[in-house]
Amino acid sequence: MESAREVVEEEGLQLPRLALRHRLRTLSGVIRHPVPWHHRPVTLLCYFLSVSTLRPLANRVALYRTFPTRLLSRAWGHLNGMELPTWMRKPVYSLYIWMFGVNMQEAAVEDLHHYRNLGEFFRRRLKSAVRPLCTSSCLISPADGRILHFGRVKSSEVEQVKGVTYSLENFLGPQKTQSKKPSSSFRDLLLSSPENDLFHIVVYLAPGDYHCFHSPTNWRVELRRHFPGSLMSVNPGVARWVKELFCLNERVVLTGQWQHGFFSLTAVGATNVGSIRVYFDQELQTNTPRYSKGSFYDRSYVAIGNQVPKATGEGSVVSVNGGGIVLQKGEAVGEFNLGSTIVLLFEAPKDFSFNVQPGQRIRVGEGLGLV
Known part of the structure; x- marks a missing residue:
């Protein structure tokens, strides 16, 4: 999966290419491969912040910090806990596996129908031998x-x-410290x-x-x-x-x-x-x-x-x-x-x-x- 992902070297760390940067290079005549669909959810937040490049960085950070991330996370938690019908589990989990490159061969239970909700799938256990x-x-x-x-x-x-x-x-x-100098x-x-x-x-x-x-x-x-x-x-x-x-x-x-x-x-x-x-x-x-x-x-x-x-x-x-x-x-x-x-x-x-x-x-x- 790693070889199929388009990445750039940024300060020693491999990061997904931002969709905005890809569009600008396309308009400038530089030919690039399209950003894989399975990376777009990961870079959605970075893409949103990049769109506001006309604003100073401090304003972008302040805007982001006003987002109700705690409320959204609690809502996501409730969604994670909702039991999925058996017929829906394999399509939903297969989509997630494809988007994020999950290796289900390492999972203790590979049968996708076993996981009743997204939360159980996210927290799946691994086979004991795969992490020596x-x-x-x-x-x-x-x-x-x-x-x-x-x-x-x-x-x-x-x-x-x-x-x-x-x-x-x-x-x-x-x-709590003991016998330490105040300085x-x-x-x-x-x-x-x-x-x-x-x-x-x-x-x-x-x-x-x-x-x-x-x-x-x-x-x-x-x-x-x-x-x-x-x-x-x-x-x-x-x-x-x-x-x-x-x-x-x-x-x-x-x-x-x-x-x-x-x-x-x-x-x-x-x-x-x-x-x-x-x-x-x-x-x-x-x-x-x-x-x-x-x-x-x-x-x-x-x-x-x-x-x-x-x-x-x-x-x-x-x-x-x-x-x-x-x-x-x-x-x-x-x-x-x-x-x-x-x-x-x-x-x-x-x-x-x-x-x-x-x-x-x-x-x-x-x-x-x-x-």
């Missing part, structure tokens, strides 16, 4: 998708795409040792990708922090326009510790992805009608007693000790409705190195880096 875990890497990909950005965090500003940043403090929220930066407050550095990596899930996310390493989750917010698209074309997009959007931040210190996994919501589900946390509810801008809601897993919470929908069980919820490398953690973004922020020795490239396609279980 890399044993040589201490850190594996938590999701299927494309690498947007990665690297060492040198200040309290982190890049969401090249040249566009967001605030680390706004993204994670305030942290320390927010980045330094996260580090447990001066011998370590802070690193990050962003994985973007497209609509055709597998929508569950997994534990990238063996670690202990101590806190869940839910930020209600906007549900703007996290398509790379939009992410390069909207500064602090990841801080504006609804997200669920899981923070805790791994063998090298601080570790966090954040599931960032997007348009039509109002539902972010964490299997071991049945209290979590996302994209609710009312919320206070800038608010967040915490749930600590440190003092939850000895009862082991049961994962919903997966049949897996996580272990609990006095310090939080222990997740094993590769274990299923949660799911999106449609694609979105996973951000990993973690402490590691200074010699930690990534073994991926910007724009690279990645799958659950593939190695991300080595110490």
Whole structure:
């Protein structure tokens, strides 16, 4: 499917060609192949914003931010949950498969009639053998998708795409620290040792990708922090326009510790992805009608007693000790409705190195880096 798609190289990332750009080149006499139909839904938002090129960029962003994306996402969620007649399922799902290049041979259930609604189809499970875990890497990909950005965090500003940043403090929220100097930066407050550095990596899930996310390493989750917010698209074309997009959007931040210190996994919501589900946390509810801008809601897993919470929908069980919820490398953690973004922020020795490239396609279980 990748070879059949018309793409352009834009700052190291393969992106669909905008329909507007195609039309302008056609008018100028440059012969181009037509944009495939299966890419037009993905680029519809970018196309709309491109049409307003006569307006300043700030005006276009402000206009987009006024869209009722939360309301639209809730409406999409209701549509996803509607049971389809058996005769309609195969035509509907086949159209989606064709549009977004879904590989149904990897699905645990390949029979399209099995999926009662769009939501079940989006959240389809995979065969156990199709996502082997890399044993040589201490850190594996938590999701299927494309690498947007990665690297060492040198200040309290982190890049969401090249040249566009967001605030680390706004993204994670305030942290409880002990015996730290008042003059320390927010980045330094996260580090447990001066011998370590802070690193990050962003994985973007497209609509055709597998929508569950997994534990990238063996670690202990101590806190869940839910930020209600906007549900703007996290398509790379939009992410390069909207500064602090990841801080504006609804997200669920899981923070805790791994063998090298601080570790966090954040599931960032997007348009039509109002539902972010964490299997071991049945209290979590996302994209609710009312919320206070800038608010967040915490749930600590440190003092939850000895009862082991049961994962919903997966049949897996996580272990609990006095310090939080222990997740094993590769274990299923949660799911999106449609694609979105996973951000990993973690402490590691200074010699930690990534073994991926910007724009690279990645799958659950593939190695991300080595110490």
